[in-house]
Amino acid sequence: MPTPGGPYSGIWKLSDLSKYIQDNSWPTAYIGSTDIGYGLGGEENSNTNIIDFVTISTGGQFLDYGDLSQSGTGGAVSTSTRVVHGGGNITGGQSNVIEYFEIAVKGNTTDFGDLTVARGRDPGINNDTRGLFCGGSDGSYYNTIDYITIASTGNATDFGDMISPALGGGSNNVNSTTRGVVMGGGNPSRSDVIQYITFGSTGNMTDFGDIAAGGSLLNAGACSSTRGVYAGGDGGGGGNQMGYITIASTGNTTDFGDLTFSSSEGIIGMSNSTLGLFGGGSSPGAVAVDKITIASTGNGVDYADMTTTHSEGAGSSGSHGGLS
Amino acid sequence: MAAPNIVNVTSILGEVDQFALGTTLTTTLITAASNKVYKINSINIANIDGTNDAAVTMGIVKSGGSQINFASTITVPADATLVLIDKNNGFYLEEGDAIAGGASATGDLTATISYEIIDDA
Numbered sequence: 519m520p521t522p523g524g525p526y527s528g529i530w531k532l533s534d535l536s537k538y539i540q541d542n543s544w545p546t547a548y549i550g551s552t553d554i555g556y557g558l559g560g561e562e563n564s565n566t567n568i569i570d571f572v573t574i575s576t577g578g579q580f581l582d583y584g585d586l587s588q589s590g591t592g593g594a595v596s597t598s599t600r601v602v603h604g605g606g607n608i609t610g611g612q613s614n615v616i617e618y619f620e621i622a623v624k625g626n627t628t629d630f631g632d633l634t635v636a637r638g639r640d641p642g643i644n645n646d647t648r649g650l651f652c653g654g655s656d657g658s659y660y661n662t663i664d665y666i667t668i669a670s671t672g673n674a675t676d677f678g679d680m681i682s683p684a685l686g687g688g689s690n691n692v693n694s695t696t697r698g699v700v701m702g703g704g705n706p707s708r709s710d711v712i713q714y715i716t717f718g719s720t721g722n723m724t725d726f727g728d729i730a731a732g733g734s735l736l737n738a739g740a741c742s743s744t745r746g747v748y749a750g751g752d753g754g755g756g757g758n759q760m761g762y763i764t765i766a767s768t769g770n771t772t773d774f775g776d777l778t779f780s781s782s783e784g785i786i787g788m789s790n791s792t793l794g795l796f797g798g799g800s801s802p803g804a805v806a807v808d809k810i811t812i813a814s815t816g817n818g819v820d821y822a823d824m825t826t827t828h829s830e831g832a833g834s835s836g837s838h839g840g841l842s
Numbered sequence: 843m844a845a846p847n848i849v850n851v852t853s854i855l856g857e858v859d860q861f862a863l864g865t866t867l868t869t870t871l872i873t874a875a876s877n878k879v880y881k882i883n884s885i886n887i888a889n890i891d892g893t894n895d896a897a898v899t900m901g902i903v904k905s906g907g908s909q910i911n912f913a914s915t916i917t918v919p920a921d922a923t924l925v926l927i928d929k930n931n932g933f934y935l936e937e938g939d940a941i942a943g944g945a946s947a948t949g950d951l952t953a954t955i956s957y958e959i960i961d962d963a
Contacts (some may be wrong), residue, residue: 526895526919534927535916547897547917547946576948578865581897581915 558833655686905938
């Protein structure tokens with residue numbers, strides 16, 4: 519029988535596995551893969567704390583990964599080793615909790631620290647070093663931008679402010695290694711503003727351009743290192759709209775194509791820098807996930823199913839365009 | 843339709859089927875035909891990817907029902923074979939019942955299912 523810790527090649531019976539699993543030495547199929555996309559929290563009829571995941575390059579059925587400590591609608595940032603979730607509109611109030619999990623360890627989250635202001639619908643952007651939680655809303659609206667050093671647990675620090683007015687519910691996950699972008703949001707009407715920061719320098723957001731199809735709220739984002747794509751939301755272009763920007767160049771969005779579904783307010787997004795996934799939405803039971811190839815415009819293709827809608831929750835991955 | 847009385851069988855046919863598992867975890871693999879009962883003797887899951895671990899999920903779908911898994915996201919290490927079902931824990935599939943399942947990644951796992959088709963016609 520192999521030594522605990524491997525190698526594990528050979529023929530195994532379930533009784534053998536149980537000994538290794540009890541010893542916590544049986545491998546997990548998903549350990550260490552940066553090609554995994556995660557759905558975190560959100561709501562489906564009521565707030566949820568579910569974290570589920572899928573292999574982005576293969577798609578299929580999302581599987582359960584673990585749980586957030588609280589049920590609600592926050593933002594997320596991630597590196598190739600760690601996923602961090604911040605804030606959340608939770609039942610009865612708002613959360614300032616920042617929590618994380620290591621992608622090498624399947625399971626529940628661990629406390630990371632606190633946001634400077636408790637809030638939810640606070641989209642995350644990040645590079646390898648810094649993670650930012652931008653704006654937020656729950657009746658009130660926030661222009662706060664918090665940042666953390668993803669590799670080091672601790673409380674968030676003020677980074678700067680979003681462009682007035684304060685917005686909540688913009689896109690998550692649109693970033694290069696140097697620049698983070700938030701597209702859209704609401705206060706309470708839909709905003710078409712695209713705004714950005716440079717990760718290396720604290721300060722306020724700068725105007726990038728507009729969402730050409732009109733304001734969009736509770737939309738989602740996915741990106742390579744050069745191109746950012748937003749999808750869905752309840753914008754003027756319809757709930758199945760997608761548009762893209764070239765992250766290094768300011769300007770308005772260009773039409774990318776359409777999702778296969780249109781009930782997409784509150785959808786989440788994730789990417790492995792080549793493929794972008796958009797899924798979920800505000801309708802209970804809306805778990806369908808579309809795939810796009812970020813470098814090539816075109817319509818979405820039905821590709822996967824989540825275990826819950828994650829409406830207004832967060833998507834994340836270990837290989838998006840903000841990571842080197 | 844009538845499930846065979848296995849005291850009065852007229853034939854028992856040995857069968858083996860093999861499947862390359864995809865990532866849809868509810869893919870039907872074997873369905874017991876009308877007027878037959880299938881005795882599942884073994885299900886072996888082989889990870890044919892020499893590098894990556896993969897996870898198998900498999901269950902029974904009773905006729906007209908939903909899938910209930912007897913294995914859920916069990917990791918099969920690279921170049922390993924998991925004996926999921928053997929003669930010590932075999933089971934019957936009644937007419938219309940099915941085995942369904944899938945894997946965490948396409949192209950990594952194969953399923954080999956050995957069974958008997960029991961008929962009393």
